[in-house]
Amino acid sequence: MKLENETILEIVPTFRVQWEEVQDCYVVLYPEGMVKLSQSAGEIMKRIDGKKTIIDIINDISATFEGADVTEDVMKFLEVVYGNGWIRNK
Template identity: 50%
Template structure:
């Protein structure tokens, strides 16, 4: 699916993003289990707050990691997360 990069994004209602010290990683908790996230996935999902769009998230990450070409990787991950039902447009 093609994500509207200007629309704010939020976590789907059944998911909760949480730092797991034991896992040393961000995880997505849901009623049936847990998804352990990679470092980059955690960086992206921590910026999803119901107010920021994909464009906003990319700009924020570019500021945090200057010199990195993140645009397509972030879009690809957000589309994957949307397809999995982890995130939804507001």
């Protein structure tokens, strides 16, 4: 499926994103285990709340990182985690 800028995404209920103090990073928890996220992956995943559109997430991350053009990187990451079943359309 092609993700569009106006798509609203949510994290699939069997997955959970949270900050892990011991790991010093965001992680994705799921019944079989845990995945440590890079800083950029954590920045994206923590913004997926079932309310924001993809363009909202991109604009928020861009503003956080002083106007950096993050569109392509965010879209590629979202396509991967969508394909992995971590997120879905709201």
